[in-house]
Amino acid sequence: MDNFKAFGTSLSSIGSQFTPFASRTFQYTKEQLGQAEDKTQLPPDYIDLEKRVDALKAVHQKMLAVTSQYSHEAYDYPPNIKETFSDLGRTVSEKVQLLSTASTPAEAQAALTAPPAAKPQPKTFNHALARASLTSSQLLHQQHTGAGEDPLATALEKYALASERVGEARLAQDAQIQSRYLAGWNTTLNTNLMFATRARKNVEKARLTLDSVKSRVKGNAWKLGAATSPREGEHHEELSAEAQEEIEKAEDEFVTQTEEAVSVMKNVLDTPEPLRNLAELIAAQVEYHKKAYDILSELAPVIEGLQVEQEAAYRKSRESGS
Template structure:
């Protein structure tokens, strides 16, 4: 007999967690079906904290959905651009250095196609730099446009490298801590504390329901009987076992709620998200400052080449018209009686002015 009682106690102890889980599941199902009339309400302050935590969680998801692209080197790379492996085999700086030492067209071509120790990154700035250096080799090296394209290629590579440095900083100082906050503080600590509150509430409501409707937690309506409003029995009508079960469930619910409030306040009060955002902005600021400095140095050089090209164009145009002007003068001077004298004077005048 003692063995049977011992087995019964052992079975009840081992079965208790499963019974509690089943009771919570049954209570949850009743609530979903609209059959629970006395659902315990959570404190308003607690509900407000839940809303704030959910909002902060969505903030992290929204930001990471975009900033995660900083881990993709080619996020701004032209999607329809077709570059070969040879195009990406060497950096622009390496190509420019090799081209400056090339003594023939074959050596220049080898400088553009021979693989180097470091492959070229696939970013927009690097791509436009490669297009510029390749274009510069298609025209005469003395052409100001070739010089400008080469300088623009080097500047574009520098901007591209600055962008890669920005991306690395953002990954380290924004994406990584933001992901940790989302996956740990929000999805683990806060979520676990809230689940504990929900489980405690379901346990409490399940205990109340059993005290009111019997061990099953609900009453079986008789045929033809009119449903009566369910009223929770007063403490005087509760058995000692029911009273102890409800009081224990209430204590568990209050304790879980207080703990969850503390956890959620800690999650909400941390300065980490704002600090991470400041680091994100600073990284972008440094990149754009660097790009501004590079282009500010490049722009006057390009303008100078443009001015020089225009000056040469004017000189060439002037020189190209002088032989026609001389022919024009000599032709019309022939209608005078002293055409040889007049022609010599005109030629002397042109020579004095620097004509050919």
């Protein structure tokens, strides 16, 4: 046992020759090995703040892991469909405009495969639905031989136009979420919470420095006395004025860094910015779903009207046949 104490005292003596970084590392290693006799404890209120900051960081990481999908246009694009370059060439609205002037099947096909006027069209579920609906509409139109228009083909074309509008509303929602929610939460995670982490590291550095100084100067004092360890309360009596001053300086730095970290952590926890950003996320979602509801609500009676007309025509033809 005496040999182990002598070894620990020898380590403390060696530690006095280290740089501040090495001294902190040396102190940390001793603590991990269970060789540190005393470890300065952080105030309970400080530890509580650390736990709350850690929870806030975990919340930001978990939410951003999901909501970051709003930065990827194709997050709801069906993975099983295969669209060609010509399919993505023009908007559905542009194709419908071109189709309105087509007088032959060849012109209609050319309208569907017209070269792009700008960048490829968005890969979202609603845009894909719009393109599929328009192509389906034209397939029926091309094979229709009766009088008037094919009601299903007409309905599909109207549905295509509505779906494209819903898709554009979704893209507008995503843009708002990116600028008003994602940007804010990423700033909190990568800046504000990082400042808090840095302040906490400074506290840990100051604590390790304080404890390494205490261990070193007290270790030196013990070597001047008897072979046995000094009793509690006798340490300061044996310390020189220089040693006591060194400890007090390290204690002052520890207190300063702790107070600074408390201030930074409270600021991160008290700021209303994350909640404000969350409100913006919800507002963007509400606006998108309201637009989608309005577009589809406007379309629904038109499709129902076509359905009623077709059913009436169908009943009439059955009555005439009988």
